Amino acid sequence: MPAELSPIDKAKFVAAKRAVDFIESGMKVGLGTGSTAAWMVRCLGERVRQEGLKIVGVPTSTRTAELARQCGIHVTSLDEAKWLDITIDGADEFDQNLALIKGGGAALLQEKIVATASDQMIVIADAAKEVQQLGAFPLPIEIIPFGWQTSKALVEEMLVSMDVLARDVTLRMNGERPLVTDESNYILDLHLKRISNPRQLALVLNQIPGVVENGLFIDICDIVIIGHGDGRVTVRDINSGSETDDQILFAPTDNIFADLGE
């Protein structure tokens, strides 16, 4: 393990490394987006190269598709794969019910479609992502560019009607211009501080014209793998209620650290 890796990167790495143990030859695998998911793609690529693991990957972003190809993973589209055995992805926050906020990397739409089309979703995260109540991380929603200011006003109105106190809504920018997602949409970030009823909010948001999808993932994630900077990983399964602790040895090859770009 190179010395320059921070404890947070080590935590992300061990969570990712443990997660790829769940992947078996023949599986169709949803590949998440973000820095933690990028570790998973690298670890998976290592298994493909070293063990000849035969899998098909369905990436959730153009970034992930590019990295997966670089790592030697055979990549296809969701329409080609149709249904997936497993999706492994990061998250911005998760709570005790494994409800998630996702979309910090602006890929929430493809991420939700891919995770929902999978038998199982595993979230990999460093311990700092665990929260008592969702909402400290701004909730991303994907909206279409046409009439986006009207959609934003409707979102704000809806938050008022739901008596949400903190409700600053901002358009995500990329320099001087609005950030444009892989699906050519915009992202609004909802600064809510806390979300008292994520299930209701997720439903209501998707009723607003112009809103394509929101970053609340409810009843989608089955397992969370929490990484710690000392190499410990906790595997928590919401369906069985089990929780186990493992220790991951830092024994990555040079290949895995060749690209720290994500």
Ligand SMILES: O=C(CO)[C@H](O)[C@H](O)COP(=O)(O)O
């Ligand atoms: O939802 C996501 C991208 O849309 C990411 O999974 C989420 O933002 C976590 O990213 P990271 O692993 O870099 O902290």
